[in-house]
Amino acid sequence: MTPAREPILTRIRTGLGRPGSSEPDTLAAGLSALPRGYRTCANLPARLREELFIERLRDYGVEVATVPASTVAGAAAVRLAARQARSIVFPAGFPAAWLPGEFNMLEGDLLRPEELDRVDAVLTGCTVAIAETGTIVLQTGPAQGPRRLSLIPDYHLCIVQASQLVQTVPEALEKLDPTATLPTTFISGPSATSDIEMTRVRGVHGPRALEVILTGAQEESPRLDEAV
Amino acid sequence: MTASFPAAARELLRNAQLRRNVAHATDVIRHKRDRVVEEREDWQELRDAGSAIRQHVLENLDSYLLQFEEACSAAGGQVHWARDAAEANRIALAILSSREVREVIKIKSMTTEEIGLNAALEARGISAIETDLAELIVQLGHDVPSHIVVPALHKNRQQIRELFLREMGLDQLGDTAEDLTAAARAWLRRRFLTARAAISGANFLIAETGGVAIVESEGNGRMCLTLPPLLITIAGIEKVIPSFRDLEVFLQTLPRSATGERMNPYNSIWTGTTGADGPQEFHVILLDNGRSRILADSESRQTLKCIRCGACQNVCPVYRQTGGHAYGSVYGGPIGAILTPQLHNLEQGASLPYASSLCGACYEVCPVKIDIPEVLIHLRSEIVAREQHTIGGMLGPWNLGMQAAARIFASGERMETAQKLGRAIQRPFAGTSGTIESLPFLLSGWTQSRDLRPIPQESFRAWWARRGKEES
Numbered sequence: 075m076t077p078a079r080e081p082i083l084t085r086i087r088t089g090l091g092r093p094g095s096s097e098p099d100t101l102a103a104g105l106s107a108l109p110r111g112y113r114t115c116a117n118l119p120a121r122l123r124e125e126l127f128i129e130r131l132r133d134y135g136v137e138v139a140t141v142p143a144s145t146v147a148g149a150a151a152v153r154l155a156a157r158q159a160r161s162i163v164f165p166a167g168f169p170a171a172w173l174p175g176e177f178n179m180l181e182g183d184l185l186r187p188e189e190l191d192r193v194d195a196v197l198t199g200c201t202v203a204i205a206e207t208g209t210i211v212l213q214t215g216p217a218q219g220p221r222r223l224s225l226i227p228d229y230h231l232c233i234v235q236a237s238q239l240v241q242t243v244p245e246a247l248e249k250l251d252p253t254a255t256l257p258t259t260f261i262s263g264p265s266a267t268s269d270i271e272m273t274r275v276r277g278v279h280g281p282r283a284l285e286v287i288l289t290g291a292q293e294e295s296p297r298l299d300e301a302v
Numbered sequence: 303m304t305a306s307f308p309a310a311a312r313e314l315l316r317n318a319q320l321r322r323n324v325a326h327a328t329d330v331i332r333h334k335r336d337r338v339v340e341e342r343e344d345w346q347e348l349r350d351a352g353s354a355i356r357q358h359v360l361e362n363l364d365s366y367l368l369q370f371e372e373a374c375s376a377a378g379g380q381v382h383w384a385r386d387a388a389e390a391n392r393i394a395l396a397i398l399s400s401r402e403v404r405e406v407i408k409i410k411s412m413t414t415e416e417i418g419l420n421a422a423l424e425a426r427g428i429s430a431i432e433t434d435l436a437e438l439i440v441q442l443g444h445d446v447p448s449h450i451v452v453p454a455l456h457k458n459r460q461q462i463r464e465l466f467l468r469e470m471g472l473d474q475l476g477d478t479a480e481d482l483t484a485a486a487r488a489w490l491r492r493r494f495l496t497a498r499a500a501i502s503g504a505n506f507l508i509a510e511t512g513g514v515a516i517v518e519s520e521g522n523g524r525m526c527l528t529l530p531p532l533l534i535t536i537a538g539i540e541k542v543i544p545s546f547r548d549l550e551v552f553l554q555t556l557p558r559s560a561t562g563e564r565m566n567p568y569n570s571i572w573t574g575t576t577g578a579d580g581p582q583e584f585h586v587i588l589l590d591n592g593r594s595r596i597l598a599d600s601e602s603r604q605t606l607k608c609i610r611c612g613a614c615q616n617v618c619p620v621y622r623q624t625g626g627h628a629y630g631s632v633y634g635g636p637i638g639a640i641l642t643p644q645l646h647n648l649e650q651g652a653s654l655p656y657a658s659s660l661c662g663a664c665y666e667v668c669p670v671k672i673d674i675p676e677v678l679i680h681l682r683s684e685i686v687a688r689e690q691h692t693i694g695g696m697l698g699p700w701n702l703g704m705q706a707a708a709r710i711f712a713s714g715e716r717m718e719t720a721q722k723l724g725r726a727i728q729r730p731f732a733g734t735s736g737t738i739e740s741l742p743f744l745l746s747g748w749t750q751s752r753d754l755r756p757i758p759q760e761s762f763r764a765w766w767a768r769r770g771k772e773e774s
Binding site: 076078082085090098109110112207214221244246247257259261267269277 | 435436551597
């Protein structure tokens with residue numbers, strides 16, 4: 075099936091000037107000896123980390139509400155109403171307490187792409203969020219669904235718990251490492267392009283709008299709650 | 303065969319529109335990049351780490367490829383190996399043909415451009431639809447990319463509007479970037495929902511997990527990776543990184559270098575196949591196509607550290623004047639000037655290593671610290687050495703001139719004689735500006751792109767000798 079495999083490996087080894095592969099121990103030793111002087115841990119207290127996350131999200135044009143856990147459903151309702159969303163989906167395993175009761179909501183994991191194309195909005199949780207880059211990370215599984223769920227509907231509302239928020243990219247990779255083989259999507263703002271005359275346009279093929287509800291934060295300001 | 307760089311550049315320099323677009327795009331990205339790079343105090347440490355990881359991978363490439371193959375296969379992926387472009391295209395065609403696929407959607411991929419995949423598919427009746435907005439513009443216009451990250455930067459809004467009206471069969475269309483983007487969204491949405499196969503490149507292959515990572519902005523990548531039941535990824539063998547956590551370096555350096563963002567909108571990482579999420583069938587084609595030969599040259603091996611961010615293009619004083627098309631290859635700019643000739647074993651693109659002033663700006667911004675000027679000089683010497691092995695090259699004016707110059711510079715007496723001779727014959731050529739702008743015959747090549755200072759009436763050596771006498 076792959077007649078080129080051995081010839082390519084042989085060419086690589088010949089090029090590197092050795093007959094066979096390196097010993098696994100040598101390889102591991104080489105890898106662990108590499109310089110890693112960049113910052114790998116946080117240096118901000120929780121409150122500043124949350125402020126940074128909100129600021130970075132707003133940089134991408136993402137609205138953020140910070141609310142106590144008890145009012146997540148209410149805050150979500152406000153945002154969905156503002157978007158005039160009628161058909162709304164959520165992933166299996168999404169906490170019932172976060173579901174706004176007054177909407178027609180459907181668990182969407184088994185919906186086909188063309189069915190999701192007729193949906194107005196999707197609510198999800200996340201696995202990790204990164205303050206420095208304003209990123210939410212979703213992995214296939216409970217409260218996050220299969221990848222198409224957070225891709226096809228035009229509006230994505232993501233609930234982030236403050237305990238899921240880290241400051242730096244290396245901290246996020248460390249938290250994701252145990253589940254590294256799950257399909258993983260880093261989302262930083264709504265889909266965008268600058269392909270035409272370098273003019274930034276928000277909303278290309280992914281959701282044209284992304285909003286975040288941050289819950290359990292040190293300082294709660296139900297700004298978006300009151301916005302409507 | 304494409305024109306040499308000087309010939310292509312001369313043509314493109316006359317295109318004022320193109321030069322304005324290139325200057326604007328590269329300026330915008332440069333400034334955004336500088337801002338998000340400056341805020342990272344550990345930027346140099348991130349560059350050091352990125353460089354060291356990539357170098358370590360190249361020195362152990364066989365081991366990491368085997369690790370990737372094993373992990374990817376265990377996760378349900380099928381791994382293929384291709385020695386060259388033709389073999390990679392054949393493998394992709396065989397997979398698509400056996401499943402009777404007539405249409406594939408594609409994620410922007412320099413690698414598939416390199417191997418001419420679209421043309422190979424078309425020849426067998428399979429249409430390949432580019433889904434990245436810029437690539438779609440390039441494809442609909444039967445054009446070629448002019449930049450690694452923003453391939454359609456040479457086209458302006460009016461040109462794109464006309465193209466979309468004609469190729470998408472639309473009756474009316476506005477000319478704002480928003481209008482044009484919305485048109486592409488609508489045109490592609492149905493194709494995303496119905497496509498039976500997708501083809502992607504890869505930003506990173508993760509040896510430890512068998513995962514593949516793709517970095518993008520528009521969401522067209524996510525559509526291609528998750529909706530069609532069949533996915534084929536074509537990746538150069540150098541794209542592998544050791545572990546999942548090594549992404550912590552490249553996910554910080556790549557977006558900042560490529561688009562000047564702290565993070566690009568979407569990064570997707572997937573490993574083999576995963577039940578009902580994503581394709582049921584997943585293939586990876588590992589492409590050599592000249593890379594193992596580059597690896598064998600320890601001086602230019604570092605070329606393969608490249609993560610395709612395009613930062614070197616945006617700062618290059620040559621690229622900024624000519625744009626990418628002058629390089630006659632899918633890879634333009636400084637990285638193209640070293641990568642293209644090497645991929646073709648110096649048989650194509652031999653003029654490219656000279657398309658540089660060696661200012662070193664490319665090295666300064668490179669997130670994996672490829673010393674491009676060093677490789678350029680190395681390739682120049684390779685090209686000269688190879689030329690000298692041909693009769694024409696050996697007896698050519700360039701070689702004879704350089705050999706003569708080497709002899710003259712090697713001896714003070716010969717140098718003095720040559721200067722005297724030069725002083726005598728330069729008079730008719732020195733212009734009013736005090737410089738020689740054009741030399742005749744065989745020497746005209748030298749003044750084609752530079753002015754020459756005339757030989758002064760008194761050389762330093764003569765002045766020094768006179769000064770010694772006057773003082774004593």
